[in-house]
Amino acid sequence: MDVILGIDIGGSTTKIVGLRTDGSVISMLRVRAEDQVTSLYGALGNYLTSNRLSLRDVRRVVLTGVGASYVEGDIYGLPTCKVGEFSASGTGALALSGQSSAVVVSMGTGTAFLWASPDGIRHLCGSGIGGGTLGGLCHKLVGMERFGQIKKLAESGNLDHVDLTMKDITVHSAPTLDPDMTAANFGDLAEDATPADLAAGVVNLVLQAIGTMTVLACQCCDSKTVVLTGSMTTLPQAVTNFQLFEKLYGIHYIIPENATFATAIGAGLYSLQKKPEA
Numbered sequence: 001m002d003v004i005l006g007i008d009i010g011g012s013t014t015k016i017v018g019l020r021t022d023g024s025v026i027s028m029l030r031v032r033a034e035d036q037v038t039s040l041y042g043a044l045g046n047y048l049t050s051n052r053l054s055l056r057d058v059r060r061v062v063l064t065g066v067g068a069s070y071v072e073g074d075i076y077g078l079p080t081c082k083v084g085e086f087s088a089s090g091t092g093a094l095a096l097s098g099q100s101s102a103v104v105v106s107m108g109t110g111t112a113f114l115w116a117s118p119d120g121i122r123h124l125c126g127s128g129i130g131g132g133t134l135g136g137l138c139h140k141l142v143g144m145e146r147f148g149q150i151k152k153l154a155e156s157g158n159l160d161h162v163d164l165t166m167k168d169i170t171v172h173s174a175p176t177l178d179p180d181m182t183a184a185n186f187g188d189l190a191e192d193a194t195p196a197d198l199a200a201g202v203v204n205l206v207l208q209a210i211g212t213m214t215v216l217a218c219q220c221c222d223s224k225t226v227v228l229t230g231s232m233t234t235l236p237q238a239v240t241n242f243q244l245f246e247k248l249y250g251i252h253y254i255i256p257e258n259a260t261f262a263t264a265i266g267a268g269l270y271s272l273q274k275k276p277e278a
Contacts, residue, residue: 001057005047006268007040008088008261009067011109012131013231014039015261016047019268021059023095027051028261036067044075064088064267066109083267090114090121091273092266093227096256103217106263107131107230111210113217116227124217129209131232137202142195147231150199155236157200164188178244182208200237207232207241215249227254229262 003026008015014036018026029050031043044061048054060079063071065088074080085106093104094116101117103124109132113124131147139145144153164187167179185205190197214226232238233255242253258265 001053002059003053003057004059004268004271005044005061006088006264006266006271007044007061007063007065007068008085008264008267009036009040009063009065009071010263011036011066012135014043014065014067015264016043017261017264017268018047018051018053019265019272021272023269023272025258025265028258028264030260037070040067040071041075060271062267062271064263081271083270085263086112086114086123087121087270088266089229089263090116090266091270092262092264093229093256093259095265095269096229096258096262097227097254098256099225099227099254101223102225102227102254103214103221103223105210105214105217105226105228105230107210107228107232111213111230113213115217115221115223124220125213127210127213129206131206131230134202134206134232137205138199141198141202144199150203151235153196154199154203155196157194157196157198157203159197159200159204160188161190161193161197162186162188162201163204178248181244181248203235203237204241207235207237211241211245214253215245215251218249218251224250225252225254227256229256229259231260233259 002021004019006017015030017028029047061075064083064085068082089106090104104114104116106112110130111127135145138150163182164184166181
């Protein structure tokens, strides 16, 4: 088998994807990155073992993500190259969504906003609000920082015990504002708010901050299409939040299948299409 391994070494997780030379996906794996370089080698070994592959089956390893800068030379003697994270994220997002152009939002530890089109991929802006914000705030507020724990806890939370909404402050809101729209995150925090309520409030804050920036990014690019990628796309609240933004601003939000692995997939695809950047 001739396999291309795309590996996204992020700030908190490492994601590895095996691609055939035609670009189709073999399988995907994610591990938590306590130490980025160690997790890279652990993930690669785990991937080969679980897929019954040997080093001889691998044509090349393609690295991307912030942690790629810590890796020098070839891995296990395999031809190893690097692709810029923005190029990988944009390529993966378009491939998974079937779009020719779109604003791409990569929701990782922080959040990157890209414009991806046949003319190339460019970085629009970035935000420090992302998965790291979610983990840090929930660690202090509810004693949890693992994404899976927060995700499960927040599902049972009640935002009415946390956020101030438009219906709380006015009887007749503007036509463009939904009565259930958040007027102030954590603006109506109840004394008896539960840990689940607080977790739900943090999830809402992070997703809505990202959503607001997607609207500005679309205006910058004169686009009405956004492709969302990253682990936070798996939050149940992501769909409902972005549906509200779609209703308010007429923007089409796409969460493609395997959006969590978009950057790793994009790294492998980019290396098939073009010469790697580093």
